[in-house]
Amino acid sequence: MKTRVLMFGWEFPPYNSGGLGVACHGLTKALVSQDITITFVLPKRMGLKGDIPHILFADDDILNIHQIDTLLYPYITSSKYIDERQSIKGGYGKNLFDEVYRYALHARRIAQQEQFDIIHAHEWLSFPAGLAAKSVSGKPLIVHVHATEYDRSGGNINPMVFNIEWEALQKADEIIAVSEYTKQIIIDQYGISPNKITVVHNGVTPFDDNRQPLIDKPFSLAELKQSGAKIVLFVGRLTLQKGPDYFLQAAKKVLEFEPNTYFLIAGSGDMERELIEKTAQLGISDKVFFTGFLRGEDLKKVYRSADLFVLSSVSEPFGITTLESMINGTPVLVSKQSGVAGALQHALKVDFWDIDEMANKMLAVLMYRPLMQSLSENGYQEAQKFTWQQAAEKCIRIYERLVKN
Amino acid sequence: MPSVCLYFQVHQPRRLKQYRIFDIGKDHSYFNEKSETNRNNQAIIKKIAQKCYLPANKLLLKLLKKYPTFRITYSFSGVFLDQLEEYYPEVLKSFQELVETGHVEILSETYYHSLSFLYSVDEFIHQIKLHSKRIEEVFGVKPKIFRNTELIYNNDIGKIVGSLGYKGVLAEGADHILQWRSPNYLYKHPEINLPLLLKNYKLSDDIAFRFSSKDWPEYPLTADKFSQWISALQNEDIACLFMDYETFGEHQWEDTGIFNFLGALPEEILKNQNIDFITPSEAVKRYKPVAELDIPEYVSWADTERDLSAWLSNPMQHDAAFKLYAMEEDVLDSGDKQLIEDWRRLQTSDHFYYMCTKWFADGDVHKYFNPYESPYEAFITFMNVLKDLKLRLSKTDQIMIEDIKEKLVQLTTN
Numbered sequence: 001m002k003t004r005v006l007m008f009g010w011e012f013p014p015y016n017s018g019g020l021g022v023a024c025h026g027l028t029k030a031l032v033s034q035d036i037t038i039t040f041v042l043p044k045r046m047g048l049k050g051d052i053p054h055i056l057f058a059d060d061d062i063l064n065i066h067q068i069d070t071l072l073y074p075y076i077t078s079s080k081y082i083d084e085r086q087s088i089k090g091g092y093g094k095n096l097f098d099e100v101y102r103y104a105l106h107a108r109r110i111a112q113q114e115q116f117d118i119i120h121a122h123e124w125l126s127f128p129a130g131l132a133a134k135s136v137s138g139k140p141l142i143v144h145v146h147a148t149e150y151d152r153s154g155g156n157i158n159p160m161v162f163n164i165e166w167e168a169l170q171k172a173d174e175i176i177a178v179s180e181y182t183k184q185i186i187i188d189q190y191g192i193s194p195n196k197i198t199v200v201h202n203g204v205t206p207f208d209d210n211r212q213p214l215i216d217k218p219f220s221l222a223e224l225k226q227s228g229a230k231i232v233l234f235v236g237r238l239t240l241q242k243g244p245d246y247f248l249q250a251a252k253k254v255l256e257f258e259p260n261t262y263f264l265i266a267g268s269g270d271m272e273r274e275l276i277e278k279t280a281q282l283g284i285s286d287k288v289f290f291t292g293f294l295r296g297e298d299l300k301k302v303y304r305s306a307d308l309f310v311l312s313s314v315s316e317p318f319g320i321t322t323l324e325s326m327i328n329g330t331p332v333l334v335s336k337q338s339g340v341a342g343a344l345q346h347a348l349k350v351d352f353w354d355i356d357e358m359a360n361k362m363l364a365v366l367m368y369r370p371l372m373q374s375l376s377e378n379g380y381q382e383a384q385k386f387t388w389q390q391a392a393e394k395c396i397r398i399y400e401r402l403v404k405n
Numbered sequence: 406m407p408s409v410c411l412y413f414q415v416h417q418p419r420r421l422k423q424y425r426i427f428d429i430g431k432d433h434s435y436f437n438e439k440s441e442t443n444r445n446n447q448a449i450i451k452k453i454a455q456k457c458y459l460p461a462n463k464l465l466l467k468l469l470k471k472y473p474t475f476r477i478t479y480s481f482s483g484v485f486l487d488q489l490e491e492y493y494p495e496v497l498k499s500f501q502e503l504v505e506t507g508h509v510e511i512l513s514e515t516y517y518h519s520l521s522f523l524y525s526v527d528e529f530i531h532q533i534k535l536h537s538k539r540i541e542e543v544f545g546v547k548p549k550i551f552r553n554t555e556l557i558y559n560n561d562i563g564k565i566v567g568s569l570g571y572k573g574v575l576a577e578g579a580d581h582i583l584q585w586r587s588p589n590y591l592y593k594h595p596e597i598n599l600p601l602l603l604k605n606y607k608l609s610d611d612i613a614f615r616f617s618s619k620d621w622p623e624y625p626l627t628a629d630k631f632s633q634w635i636s637a638l639q640n641e642d643i644a645c646l647f648m649d650y651e652t653f654g655e656h657q658w659e660d661t662g663i664f665n666f667l668g669a670l671p672e673e674i675l676k677n678q679n680i681d682f683i684t685p686s687e688a689v690k691r692y693k694p695v696a697e698l699d700i701p702e703y704v705s706w707a708d709t710e711r712d713l714s715a716w717l718s719n720p721m722q723h724d725a726a727f728k729l730y731a732m733e734e735d736v737l738d739s740g741d742k743q744l745i746e747d748w749r750r751l752q753t754s755d756h757f758y759y760m761c762t763k764w765f766a767d768g769d770v771h772k773y774f775n776p777y778e779s780p781y782e783a784f785i786t787f788m789n790v791l792k793d794l795k796l797r798l799s800k801t802d803q804i805m806i807e808d809i810k811e812k813l814v815q816l817t818t819n
Binding site for chain 1: 427
């Protein structure tokens with residue numbers, strides 16, 4: 001009989017603000033293709049109405065999406081909520097915790113109605129929902145950690161979020177961590193036994209087979225490239241966690257050596273204003289472009305136009321944008337404080353705080369062509385190994401083990 | 406009746422220190438890492454001396470004195486001898502004592518343990534001569550047998566080495582050059598009269614790589630067992646056991662029993678009266694080559710491929726080596742001794758080995774010996790240093806031009 005999974009998430013493309021929605025989508029799709037029946041529960045009506053499953057997965061109604069009408073904002077950063085955030089201390093929306101528990105109440109009802117063998121909950125907002133479903137059904141619970149409060153807060157831990165995470169990690173039957181890096185945080189900061197934690201790397205979906213730079217605009221990238229300029233790319237939310245300020249400081253140093261370099265910052269977030277001001281202070285405003293949040297074709301274009309992608313995160317559980325960059329043939333320089341750093345060989349690595357070394361490595365890629373070529377080719381090959389099918393297989397092995405017990 | 410030829414390569418490169426783009430034009434000392442990293446050459450020499458050179462030398466001296474027919478052979482790179490002199494003269498002295506027994510042969514090689522043959526025959530010959538001079542200074546003997554960096558060899562190398570008067574060459578007994586033939590005989594160059602001694606890689610690797618491997622069916626390897634394998638070669642001439650000297654105490658730690666094995670080996674082998682030890686010079690006198698061996702392609706002792714791919718297989722390695730040797734004429738013309746010395750130190754093959762990206766088959770070995778976090782870091786450091794070297798070169802050029810201008814002015818005014 002098919003294994004039936006009740007899955008709790010909080011966002012789904014195209015209504016995602018970051019990597020989590022992409023990951024849930026990729027994993028779910030691969031699980032369904034490997035004969036797992038999934039009921040995917042979302043906390044918020046996102047306009048995914050009517051025949052959404054058919055749009056997401058052309059085949060049939062194997063995947064059911066439940067939506068609960070609440071307002072939840074997973075990240076502190078989405079620019080829409082800046083005003084709200086500024087009025088409240090602590091960084092999370094004022095009704096957020098109410099909504100998390102309201103989601104859990106709905107989860108209890110859904111768990112009573114649905115038929116399933118396993119509960120699989122993504123990220124802290126859905127952990128209480130997962131726990132509620134476990135308590136009414138007695139079915140095993142897997143919590144899937146895509147990020148911890150340690151990563152998100154940049155050291156300024158919200159105790160309520162920490163407690164929700166801690167409780168779920170304690171009570172879960174199994175924990176999936178997206179990297180060894182995250183597994184270590186769960187062990188060290190939450191005191192969880194390593195035996196209960198399995199690492200399942202995220203996968204990456206190839207955009208298409210063509211790695212050629214796209215000679216298309218936006219932002220007159222094509223013209224810049226034709227003039228011999230080099231492009232360094234940052235993709236991510238503009239928050240402390242992603243370290244965009246370190247990226248800018250390194251950019252300043254690079255420009256002293258290679259003035260014909262441009263820095264692209266693709267993303268939005270609560271630090272945007274601050275970063276634009278900082279760029280002006282550093283005197284590099286003419287060399288740094290803020291593109292806002294990009295997706296789809298636009299994102300693909302910037303990946304392929306870039307000579308180097310930089311992940312400057314202070315604490316990054318995985319770093320899916322790194323793989324997206326590699327699969328587009330662009331070399332990567334990643335923070336050692338990231339999950340991908342431990343999973344990759346064909347990437348340059350640097351401590352996020354080591355501005356000199358970050359600039360040194362950026363310059364090396366821009367100046368030494370064989371380095372750029374080797375990283376591009378080897379990185380492209382290496383990124384192919386991160387597939388959602390493989391991630392799904394690992395999850396299925398966990399499902400089988402839990403169902404047996 | 407086989408003779409056992411026991412040869413050890415002794416070499417340590419001068420590793421480059423952490424050198425960033427921002428250091429270019431400001432810092433011209435490339436090899437003086439002081440931090441407690443594995444780029445600190447002095448610390449590495451000290452560590453390996455304690456674990457390997459000193460205890461192994463002591464043991465071998467004892468064995469040479471005890472068994473008058475025991476023989477061993479070494480190659481010392483010039484960069485290694487320089488570092489011993491600078492950091493640990495006591496070790497140099499212990500090697501000298503070994504050579505003084507008269508039962509130790511020293512081989513010729515390039516001073517800088519370089520890949521120079523591939524890029525510049527002039528530089529290759531020059532480094533061989535520099536090395537020979539240095540060996541004579543330090544040990545009072547003149548090398549007669551040649552072995553190139555990491556046993557890199559082909560017909561062309563053989564020809565040049567033969568023309569320099571060497572009486573034989575060591576090479577890897579790789580399957581793809583020997584095919585059905587045995588490595589346990591001397592062979593000769595197809596065109597000139599130059600004997601080749603070929604490494605028996607199976608028996609060599611039994612000691613160098615497999616000795617402490619518990620997955621190996623022959624584990625544990627004893628001197629008794631090993632000498633039985635040697636005596637099984639009864640109708641053949643020679644068993645060439647070639648390996649890194651660091652096998653003893655560094656690659657195979659003391660607690661694996663490697664020193665006990667080495668200590669018992671001469672006695673076990675000499676128990677069989679048909680077997681003796683031999684140096685390469687003695688071997689080329691005693692044994693006749695059984696056939697010509699045509700080796701048009703490069704062969705080496707590195708990795709499973711046994712070719713040049715450990716040093717030259719990716720675009721970074723090719724680019725770094727090409728750019729380095731492209732400076733040859735200008736560097737030598739500069740007459741700047743320190744500049745020439747630095748340029749030559751950069752030729753040491755290890756720098757290119759560290760840039761190797763063949764992770765998959767031999768990744769572990771490369772990682773183990775790599776003082777850099779990745780091949781990419783090795784390349785970045787090397788290229789930054791090369792940029793500084795170029796800058797120095799352009800400055801000496803400028804000085805020379807000014808000098809000539811001045812002289813011209815003097816000439817015309819006189």
